[in-house]
Amino acid sequence: MDKQYLLKPRRLGIDTHQELVVYMRGDCHVCRSEGFDAHSRIQVNAGGRSILATLNVIHGDWLAPDEFGLSESAWHALTPQAGERAGFAHAPTVDSMSAVRAKIYGNSLGDAQFNAIVSDVCKGFYTDVELATFLTACASRGLDHGETVSLTRAMINVGERLNWHREIVVDKHCVGGLPGNRTTPLVVAMVAAEGLVMPKTSSRAITSPAGTADTMETLAPVALSIADMRRVVEREGGCIAWGGAVSLSPADDILIRIERAIDLDSEGQLVASVLSKKAAAGATHVVLDLPVGPTAKVRSESDARRLGALLRDTGEAIGLAVRTVITDGMQPVGRGIGPALEARDVLAVLQNKDDAPADLRERSLQLAGAIFELAGLAAEGSGTVVAAQALISGRAWRKFQAICEAQGGMRTPPSAAQTQPVPTPREGVVSAIDNRVLARIAKLAGAPGAPAAGLDLHVRLGDRVEQGQPLFTLHTETTGELAYALEYLQTHPDVIRIAGDSEGGSPSQ
DSSP states (O other): OOGGGOBEEEEOOOOOTTOOEEEEETTOHHHHHHTOOTTOEEEEEETTEEEEEEEEEEOSSSSOTTEEEEOHHHHHHHOOOTTOOBEEEEOOOOTTHHHHHHHHTTOOOOHHHHHHHHHHHHTTOSOHHHHHHHHHHHHHHOOOHHHHHHHHHHHHHTSOOOOOOOSOOEEEEEOOOOTTOOOHHHHHHHHHHTTOOEEEEEOOOSSSSOOHHHHHHTTSOOOOOHHHHHHHHHHHSEEEEEGGGSOSSHHHHHHHHHHHHHTOOOHHHHHHHHHHHHHHTTOSEEEEEEEEOTTSSBOSHHHHHHHHHHHHHHHHHTTOEEEEEEEEOSSOSSSEESHHHHHHHHHHHHTTOTTSOHHHHHHHHHHHHHHHHHTTSSOTTOHHHHHHHHHHTSHHHHHHHHHHHHTTOOOOOOOOSEEEEEEOSSOEEEEEEOHHHHHHHHHHTTTTTSTTOEEEEOOOTTOEEOTTOEEEEEEESSHHHHHHHHHHHHTOGGGEEEEOGGGTOOTTO
16 A cells, blocks of 8 residues: 555554544545545554554544544554554455344344354454444344354354363352452352362453452452463462453453443343353353342342253353352342452451451352352252361461462552441331442442442341441542542432331331
8 A cells, every 4th residue: 555545553542441443633635535434444454463443533633644543442452563554444344244133133043143243243343333233132032042052152162262171160150230249259269278170260340349350459460361370270279360361252341341331131141141251261160149139130039040040051051060049139248349348358258257247258158168069079058068167267268368379469458548437317227228329339439440449338138227327438539539429329318228117127128
């Protein structure tokens, strides 16, 4: 291509998350010659490397006529070298969209069609609108069992798949919707302490106050490469790593970003998301936590049983032994909501402190026990006994410390600069807790971006409280974030509902 049609790349420092975005002047000769419009999908080529990106057209002189801009994600994907110039072309036609259109009109899709769709998704061929169309078609028309299996297999096939060369490799996952439910570090410690292999990859928060990776990062490094994961697991039997640092089921991360934006999480997509990650990480036996409650992700026991059956059947089809555990999702687990506060609860349980959250301890024992039984290390009904022995003896705490050191060194979770208790306006009995609103308040306080931010919950369902008694304490880094969270709380005063004596005070009310 003639040099006059090449542009110099410029890093603009704009965070567009996972979406690759390119910026051009509206009067740019390339923009005019190629007929590019705002939001066009374009191919950028530089030094033998190429990316597909969405074009944003700017008006003004903050780019020179011979420059084009790159968002942070686009810059890292293209990795332009000093002195390089880039050429441009229209993005190729996405043939797999014909399968998406077929799904919209009610047709079932098979292995070949899902493989084509997921492959194109990972190549960056799909715009956000097209991704949303695919997800909506799968949700509105539903995925039958065969389609769910096909989608799961396709998501496994496009990324790396780890092989630990062990007959049994265990994993666990919670389907989500419950603040503070930070059982993973505890389960990994107990399971690895008893000799099982558990290479755990976890996510960061997207719209919640903390993901497992966010909490664990206040205790040890989590951005491990696959080589680092292998080293840690070979040495200690387990790890707790950020899944975004490794290419395991990469389509899942792309789809989740859109699912969160459009607030859509269908059963088929959920099953494919969870199980593809577990299979790609090399697991053979998986325990899945399904919290049930009116403000959890799974709303009823019947929904949980149906979802559990779909998870087990799909797991069997792709070679995974899956056990589901239905748990209480009526209220948060533990006291802390936010990375450092959740880490504090984890440490208290591991260290067998008297004031450790009993619910976090019991749920972690239940899930670790289910893993021991599924893996054949304990007889049915005795898994929690094995888990409790690992915890009470101190073996789990010692193993957790060893895992942290192997991942790069143990850290002390930070503390917030600002704290403020939130009192109850009346006496009575705690009758309901809105998990979603409570999580939103913790996020407005700054979590997870500020690791020490969030809130400390002081009451549980059924507790009797006196007027003025703190329901929870906000933790923030700045007075602005504190004010922001308190302002939101004023419009949601019933996040923790208090029933007066005349109302009976029953937790079920």
